[in-house]
Amino acid sequence: MKEKIFIAGAGGMLGEAFYNVFKINYELKCTDIDLNEQWLELLDFRKKKNYFEEVNSFKPDYLFHLGAYTDLEYCEQNEEDTYLTNTESVKYAVEISNNLNIPLLYISTAGIFDGSKETFDESDSPNPQGIYAKSKFFAERFVQENSKKYLICRAGWMMGGGPKKDKKFISKILKQIEKGSKEIFVVDDKLGTPTYTYDFAYNTKQLLKFKKWGLYNMVCQNKTSRYEVAKEVIKILNLENKIKVTKVKSDYFSKTYFAPRPSSEILINKNLAKIKMDMMRSWKITLKEYLNTYFNRENNAI
Numbered sequence: 120m121k122e123k124i125f126i127a128g129a130g131g132m133l134g135e136a137f138y139n140v141f142k143i144n145y146e147l148k149c150t151d152i153d154l155n156e157q158w159l160e161l162l163d164f165r166k167k168k169n170y171f172e173e174v175n176s177f178k179p180d181y182l183f184h185l186g187a188y189t190d191l192e193y194c195e196q197n198e199e200d201t202y203l204t205n206t207e208s209v210k211y212a213v214e215i216s217n218n219l220n221i222p223l224l225y226i227s228t229a230g231i232f233d234g235s236k237e238t239f240d241e242s243d244s245p246n247p248q249g250i251y252a253k254s255k256f257f258a259e260r261f262v263q264e265n266s267k268k269y270l271i272c273r274a275g276w277m278m279g280g281g282p283k284k285d286k287k288f289i290s291k292i293l294k295q296i297e298k299g300s301k302e303i304f305v306v307d308d309k310l311g312t313p314t315y316t317y318d319f320a321y322n323t324k325q326l327l328k329f330k331k332w333g334l335y336n337m338v339c340q341n342k343t344s345r346y347e348v349a350k351e352v353i354k355i356l357n358l359e360n361k362i363k364v365t366k367v368k369s370d371y372f373s374k375t376y377f378a379p380r381p382s383s384e385i386l387i388n389k390n391l392a393k394i395k396m397d398m399m400r401s402w403k404i405t406l407k408e409y410l411n412t413y414f415n416r417e418n419n420a421i
């Protein structure tokens with residue numbers, strides 16, 4: 120009989136990959152407030168009683184708490200709401216998984232670091248700057264201090280979800296291309312490590328399989344900048360002669376992107392390397408795979 124996983128907040132970018140990667144070997148119950156797939160069932164994980172009841176009745180072997188508010192500007196302007204969604208609900212997840220004596224998976228973020236140096240491994244102390252980063256870090260710390268058995272996997276700049284669900288950097292670049300922009304302005308003073316949702320899901324699956332509980336940075340290989348990622352998108356799509364990518368500094372976008380962002384949020388997968396389970400591929404390879412899979416130009420997806 121297959122082991123069972125309850126996934127809370129599975130309707131987003133990461134949930135799409137988790138569903139496809141885990142459904143092969145596990146029985147899943149996937150929930151969200153946004154029912155954008157037929158395989159999703161309704162659960163608002165902020166409703167503690169409902170969360171308890173839904174998980175208890177499914178009797179899973181693992182609880183995955185994936186969902187969060189991920190729009191940094193929304194979080195900056197809606198502090199209380201953000202803590203309820205990104206921090207308080209994670210406390211419920213810890214309580215539920217402890218009661219059932221099952222491991223908990225929590226997804227954290229590279230954004231909890233302050234950019235005071237270039238790279239961060241698991242031995243570095245987080246110093247979150249904005250509301251989103253704080254809400255995610257407080258939850259991460261709560262899991263570490265209170266969960267009996269947990270996996271915390273930290274992602275970087277998320278790539279995934281496809282045209283329907285991708286609301287992050289890649290989709291913002293593609294939307295400008297779609298609009299017919301001949302010049303795209305991109306910051307070159309923000310460094311990070313892209314993270315393909317499928318690599319992230321596969322690597323998590325291996326950790327689960329071998330019961331390697333603990334804290335893991337889990338990002339694609341090779342550091343980069345937003346500018347370099349945008350250039351690579353244009354190159355992969357063969358648009359180098361048609362679209363110019365122009366470097367700007369972050370203050371160029373200070374009105375639109377007013378939430379604090381560290382100058383560097385490059386993660387090093389030190390704990391994965393230690394146990395020889397770093398399966399994350401280079402970001403350029405995964406970006407190409409992502410664009411070819413979901414945004415095939417011949418199919419007029421962009």
Ligand SMILES: NC(=O)c1ccc[n+]([C@@H]2O[C@H](COP(=O)([O-])OP(=O)(O)OC[C@H]3O[C@@H](n4cnc5c(N)ncnc54)[C@H](OP(=O)(O)O)[C@@H]3O)[C@@H](O)[C@H]2O)c1
Nearest residue numbers: 128130131132133152153163164185186187226228274277
């Ligand atoms: N995206 C990134 O760049 C990034 C980077 C590092 C770490 N992470 C972390 O990775 C995890 C997955 O993020 P993602 O990229 O998949 O984000 P996403 O695409 O925004 O998906 C998150 C999902 O959670 C749902 N959700 C929000 N509040 C909920 C609630 N009260 N009950 C149930 N579901 C709720 C969202 O619904 P709505 O859309 O209706 O709000 C959305 O479907 C999050 O924990 C995030 O913090 C993300």
